[in-house]
Amino acid sequence: MKAFASKIGKALSAALFVLLLVVVGTTNALAQTQVATLQHGEDISVFYGTNAFVDAHTAAVDGDIVTLSGGSFTTPMTITKAITLRGAGALRDTVAGTNPTVFSAGITIDVENTTIPFQMEGILLSNTIQFGRLNNPVFTRCNFFELKPYNLNKPMTNAQFLNCKISSFRFTYSYHMLHLMKYLIHSMALFLLKNLLC
Numbered sequence: 001m002k003a004f005a006s007k008i009g010k011a012l013s014a015a016l017f018v019l020l021l022v023v024v025g026t027t028n029a030l031a032q033t034q035v036a037t038l039q040h041g042e043d044i045s046v047f048y049g050t051n052a053f054v055d056a057h058t059a060a061v062d063g064d065i066v067t068l069s070g071g072s073f074t075t076p077m078t079i080t081k082a083i084t085l086r087g088a089g090a091l092r093d094t095v096a097g098t099n100p101t102v103f104s105a106g107i108t109i110d111v112e113n114t115t116i117p118f119q120m121e122g123i124l125l126s127n128t129i130q131f132g133r134l135n136n137p138v139f140t141r142c143n144f145f146e147l148k149p150y151n152l153n154k155p156m157t158n159a160q161f162l163n164c165k166i167s168s169f170r171f172t173y174s175y176h177m178l179h180l181m182k183y184l185i186h187s188m189a190l191f192l193l194k195n196l197l198c
Contacts, residue, residue: 033168035072040064050074057081070099078108082116087123090143090165100124108150110132131156139164
């Protein structure tokens with residue numbers, strides 16, 4: 001009888017151990033799943049996996065809110081929509097137990113709609129970020145590896161960086177010269193117009 005009870009005890013212990021492995025494995029898999037939610041007015045759509053942000057960006061329109069979980073996301077080559085983009089943070093939060101939201105590939109942000117400001121919050125961008133047309137963008141609690149201009153004819157204007165870390169901000173010589181020349185030409189044109197009209 002004792003031998004039988006011992007065998008049952010061992011079998012139950014083994015079954016509980018296997019069940020524990022399954023639960024822990026499922027929990028880890030769920031914890032590692034990237035999630036993006038897209039809010040358009042009252043409607044909310046949910047996307048899963050490493051391409052979740054790409055899918056949410058594709059479905060988004062200007063003015064929508066995209067919220068990303070922690071984890072590393074594949075990004076669209078160019079963010080073209082005036083969205084509010086919220087991540088879980090640029091650093092691991094040990095108190096809440098959340099991982100940072102990470103964009104590890106280079107990305108370009110070039111938003112044609114300049115009436116709605118592009119906003120980004122709580123994202124770790126560990127590669128070069130190129131910026132083009134952006135009017136009044138707001139970046140909050142983001143970590144940037146490198147920022148550089150993308151579209152010299154339509155640069156970013158009136159940008160706000162709030163509680164951000166920027167490791168490198170690259171402006172090329174030609175970028176400085178281009179803006180200096182535009183300023184000089186504009187100033188000369190105003191001077192000539194004033195003198196010709198007087």
